[in-house]
Amino acid sequence: MREASLELFAVSPPGLEKLVAQELKGLGLSGEIEIGGVRFQGGLRELYLSNLWLRTANRVLLRVARFRALSFPELIRKTERYPWETYIPEGYGVKLRVTSYRSKLYHERAIKERVLTALGNRLGRALTQAAEKEILIVVRFVKDLCTISIDTSGGDLFRRGYKVGKGLATIRENLAASLILSSGWIPCAPLFDPFCGTGTIPIEAALIAANRAPGLLRSFPFEDWPNFDSGLWEEIKAEARSCENPPPEEPFIFAGDASDKALSATRKNLQASGLEPWVETFQIKLEELSPPSPGSGHIITDPPYGKRLKSRNLVVFYRTLGKIFRDRFSGWRLVLIFPEARSREFSRLTGLRFRQILTTEHGGLRCAFLASL
Template sequence: MEPANAPYEIFLAALPGFEPLLASEAREAGFSGIEESPGGVTCRGGWSEVWRANLTLRGASRVLVRIGGFRAFHLAQLDKRARRFPWANFLRPDLPVKVEATCRRSKIYHAGAATQRIVRAIFESVGAREAEDGEAAIRIMARIEDDLVTFSLDTSGEPLHRRGHKVAVNKAPLRETMAAMFLRDCGYMGAEPVLDPMCGSGTFVIEAAEIAAGLMPGRSRAFAFEGFEGFDAGAWATMKAATGPKRPAVRFHGSDRDAGAVRMSKDNAERAGVAEFCTFACHPVSDLVRPDGPPGLVMVNPPYGARIGGNRNLLFGLYAALGSVLKERFAGWRVGLVTSDAGLAKATGLPFVAPGPEIPHGGIKVRLWKTGALG
């Protein structure tokens, strides 16, 4: 592997619509050369920055690093130049690889044939074999565009929303990366309480508590870069140990009418190490009580027809009841509501500003509706 200070182009992948929020997070975290692009954010840095992005960024879904490339106008040229590429700087012979090639506006137009040439070049260069279906592997992306071949490595492995804590989930769970970006969009930075009155598996509550406690999102999981050639396990351990958690000054609250959801939330919070900062209760929205202490943020992802496969008309009463309770009991609190249905959002009667961009979620598109402090 090249020296730790080699200036690589690093691509922080994000769900479409989240690019500005992820760029803001990356800038605040001190990453350099930030540029937004469709589907993510580009920055620059060495391997330590690649590690840090995986470990600390809450909104990125993957971290890719561009390791080089060359021009190729036909398959024979691709074959020859791929064999000369310094794969041994990055790959180990004992770990299988998965190559994914795409071709666009190039004389090489057959992605399958290109993939075969690159896989064979890697095997002959370093001895790493092609992964079998379903086998864990080092993932290599080869983009062939305008006859320029560019190689990138997926440094994350499992998608980054899989923090390693949320084992129990309910129907249509919200990804942790989505929860983090919606919290950021509402201005949450960890200094105020957060309450979710329909908490499901506890994603909003747990994510908010982790932010307040200074717990790094990648602290409990493994990453693909740990299998790269030249990986420095000692330096990685030092990086993970560099930031210790702190005790939040506020508490985090979740409730749900489903006792099973409340149990899931408690178990997930325990695994995440934030259970002592969180309170979960089983009751309907009508029994919601404002917590003691300062006002904060209500974050909620209520059911909506496309998400639960139910009758949309039955949900208007639920949204109206939620809005009434929040207006009556939560003066001074802000509200963030995630839904795919503008009509249901408006049924709350809450003073929402213009909704945010559409974000893909499980085959549908959702938006964040948010208010200022309620009167």
């Protein structure tokens, strides 16, 4: 099974497809950028490798079936042809996600019902959409061409497994990694997040600096597949562990926040990730901000805005941030994620000049990655 050619698709946050493609290239995998992700080929090794190592992707889909269907009986008949027993283990339920665009079969609920029937016919058992373990199946109709894919990641890849400390309005791990990777930061240079929340940005920076595979702390549904190659999987994980960098003598990644509760969550998450030696944490208010180490570096942060400021005055907050950065952080670069619609207002309030690196979505908002000039 190792040599079998599979069509794989790394699903990307909107606007970040190039980052995902760069990551795949770093793994020795060439891909073709499409809207919403990157398509690439491989066998089980490439499937395992991409799930283990991709920092910026949402998930990795395996495209199992592709055919034209103009009627519901045809949809059932053609769906039944494929080896779903390889990808839906005994005891697993399924979750179906269906879209249809300019196709004769346009009723998405009816498509879902027929695909579920076909899967049950092939597997010889009734399938539930509410099981303790479930596989996401993505069905996409475009101009009568049906593509059916299996989620090999078992949910979002941004769920690394270290988030034991909780908090409000936290940035997703893959967006934090994307912000860092697009910032120009070089590991070993100082990185400071003064509004760290639950510590996502500092922890993702530490993962990058340590060259640690982000998927090492979690499990994947392919581990239950009948064709799972446990020897290959252990070999790939051992290779990943062997190329990790040792912790630094002194931390060069810094996590600060004004909130005791946020810092407590950050420390719990650092402990769960095993990355405590890489990150120094401390309580600090906006007015007290200063470089945590000599020389230049990067402030990379998801600053508070909207409801997260609560009673604080947004205008005063960002004017103060801009003044502090100009007065105290000479030689530093400020990189952040902010609602795109308000990025000009933010720039005006801080008195700083920014360039827009990338745009994406965060918490349902269209957001921009901004870097100071």
